[in-house]
Amino acid sequence: MFLGLNKKLCAGLIAAILIFPAGGLAPVAAQEIPNDFTAIVRQKIPAVVAITTRQIIQGQTTLDDFFSPFGNPGPAQPQVREALGSGFVINPQGYIVTNNHVVADATEIHVVFSDKETLPARLVGRDPGTDIAVLKVDPRPNMTTTAWGDSDAVQPGAWTIAIGSPFGLGGSVTVGVLSARSRDIQAGPYDDFLQTDASINRGNSGGPLFNARGEVIGVNTAIVSPSGGSIGIGFAIPSRTARNVVDQLIRTGRIERGFIGVRLQEITPPIAEALGVSGSKGALVASVEPGGPADKAGIQAGDVITRFNGKDIQSVHDLTLAAASQKPGTKTTLTRNRRGSQQEIALTVGQRDDEEVQTGAVPNPQAADARLGLSLSPIPDEARQQLRLQPGTTGVFVQDVAPNSLAATNGFRPGDVIVSANNRNVTQPSDVQEEWAKSRQRNKPLLLRIDRQGQSLFVAVARS
Incomplete structure (x- = not known):
């Protein structure tokens, strides 16, 4: 029991x-x-x-x-x-x-x-x-x-x-x-x-x-x-x-539960620094369901939701409860932080199906030490269906992850697809290498958005 x-x-x-x-x-x-x-x-x-x-x-x-x-x-x-x-x-x-x-x-x-x-x-x-x-x-x-x-x-x-x-x-x-x-x-x-x-x-x-x-x-x-x-x-x-x-x-x-159509993850200090937001309060949008309420309201991956329906959002759990408690069809407002700029926007709450997988937090990877430790290549055409990639998805393919590297300790896996680095869309391994070099020069974490078996999440890799 x-x-x-x-x-x-x-x-x-x-x-x-x-x-x-x-x-x-x-x-x-x-x-x-x-x-x-x-x-x-x-x-x-x-x-x-x-x-x-x-x-x-x-x-x-x-x-x-x-x-x-x-x-x-x-x-x-x-x-x-x-x-x-x-x-x-x-x-x-x-x-x-x-x-x-x-x-x-x-x-x-x-x-x-x-x-x-x-x-x-x-x-x-x-x-x-x-x-x-x-x-x-x-x-x-x-x-x-x-x-x-x-x-x-x-x-x-x-x-x-x-x-x-x-x-x-x-x-x-x-x-x-x-x-x-x-x-x-x-x-x-x-x-x-x-x-x-x-x-x-x-x-x-x-x-x-x-x-x-x-x-x-x-x-x-x-x-x-x-x-x-x-x-x-x-x-x-x-x-x-x-x-x-x-x-x-x-x-x-x-x-009936309210549904806004986002996948969320908690904000770690490195992610907050990489996004240019202060503190770790709020819920980070890892991906947005196409055609869902959040998508229609203009929410994008990388936004941080700090208020919903007039209440402060401290964590992913807060937003999950707040959205679920709303009756489908309710018109409400939320506050998003996009690259340090706050904006209040209107949103109409949708209907969550009973069978739908509940929105939860993406496990938080921890920052570690050493080099980045990723072996990258263009996305193999024959692997796109197996990777559950949406048509038109661009990025680079993680072939291998070096043991005890920064990538390994931050939770990267072979088969992950890196979609963007520091909010820049990437299409070849050199794009990731360039952004990694820039982050090291600025002494800031590298913010990577990855696609893992059809699910999107952010990872901030900080140099120790």
Whole structure:
């Protein structure tokens, strides 16, 4: 369940599931310190459910089959895999919120209420991008529901209450505080998690995280743990995100996200220097999708986007979230920095298809030492199709990369195509050599734009 989502965290991230309550947002006042949480728990436990799933895996052979004393065991038999999670009821019609990873690929889904009644559930819709799914059961008489709270109004230090079915122990309650907001744990392109120290374990995935007013402010999704158990670092999808996704899934069964049609990468200090921009804030446009919203607005590769829809953009992640949160067709503005000149331009947000690969950061190469270390040639005609080059693409072909060279330590690979050097289109190896010499004379990084299997990115090579 979301194990090992981020190797940079010393431990695996383990998913924990919650269901979101329906209802209006209530203003959050300063919290009073409660004597206990029994009233909230008594009211909300009937709305929190355990979720059991079964998945039939066809034709799976086990090691026992190979070492059977009876020789050839015959055709592999279907295997049954079972999983546990949590969820919560959001309206009297029987809609239940949980995590996508709890129900993905399940052939059977059942919901267990606090009074032990078990009902079959059908999948209404799911969104892998945010790890949210919505289920539907036949309504029960006087069904208890939850209400959404305002995750944006909850500040670190506020009380949080998690209810779920860790290890299948339904109705388990843990209490803590909000530890932090807007955590990016690199679980997906739209990470914006709440962090809590309320104990969350396996089986909590999809369950609700309540505030001290008994409103759902998050959906418990993952933990950091070296052992598989809680160490007080848990993550929940904020209600702001979850409620929007849930409403769309119930209404249409699919998710609409804003799309501007760019591939982005972070700005390293050498790239910032080569581009003539100050600092490393913003998102660098590595390539622009032809005919997309950004292309129509005049965005070009090499532009740095510093503001979007009135908000500062500090990183690729900021722009990914900001663009995705816009409704397709929305007219907005962005600020671009092109060679040190700032300009605000208008843009109409497009529609991102559910199947489309999400925009993410290009891995940042690190500057290193020694000579450039590239063996270059014109692009072989017979290799153009294999390299996925667009018709008319010009550049020079990387035949080989010298070990331990500047090019090697900056991530160059044989088969890369260098399209431009210092914003100058190149057509022969001498073009690259000339720009490399100029950069060394000016003691500035060499800015190269490369095409790698149809994807475009910038690399700044600095002489040590």
